[in-house]
Structure formats: structure tokens, C-alpha cells
Amino acid sequence: MEVDMKKEIKILLVDDEVDFLQPMAFWFQSKGYSTITATSGEEAIQKVKEESPDIIFLDLNIPEMDGIQTLKKIREFNKDLPAIIVSAYVDPIKMKEAEPYHISGVFYKGRTLEEGLALLESVLRRHKKLQKE
Secondary structure (H helix, E strand, O other), X not given: OOHHHHHXXXXXXXXXXXXXXXXXXXXXXXXXXXXXXXXXXXXXXXXHHHHOOOEEEEEOOOOOOOHHHHHHHHHHHOOOOOEEEEEOOOOHXXXXXXXXXXXXXEEEEOEOHHHHXXXXXXXXXXXXXXXXX
């Protein structure tokens, strides 16, 4: 991806663990992407409405409204936003629950940020290709 295109890409990162959220935001910014952060489902929904991100990294286990409930509400008004679920571990039941809400990928905490970047770029390429069809 060209640097100019990266600057146009806005990533919404949603996680209640600030120790994970802030370094991830900084890292994506260092790679030329624009980032916005949210620490709750309600805040994420508000940011999607106000800031129109191009993609969302959404923690599965945020308190009050979990990632699936948050994505369900986002899908009520934005069906096309690519969503990458973030989780510390594989929860097959939760992942099955998430299927109807069109998950674009899963990023497991503990993986490298380079793997997160590769996933991000893969999802963005796939999404852009689908928009052209």
C-alpha cells in the first residue's frame, strides 16, 4: 500500500485495556495510518457514527456491551465497515455468535503487531476489491 493511501485510512481501535490499546494505536500511526480509539462499546458506536472509520479492530471481551453486541448495533446503521475481532483466546461459541455480523478477520492478543498490520492490509485489499465488483 502506498503511504498516501495509508494516511487516508482511519482505523478505530476498541479495547478496554489501555495498555494494549495505546501501543497499538501508536504503532499503526507509526506505519502511516490514522487511528481513533474507544474503550467501550457505546463509545465505539458513537465514534463510528461521528468519525466514519474505514475499519474497526474490536475487542471481543469489553465490559458492559461486549464486542458482539457492539458490532450488532453498528451493523444496524453500517453494514459495510470491515470488522476485525480482537481476542486473547479462541472462544468458538462467541465466534459462532459473531458470524451473522460479517467478521473480516480475527487478531489474537499476543500476536505481533506486524501480523496485525498484515491482517489489516489484507482485509482492506479484500474490502476494496468487493466494493469494485
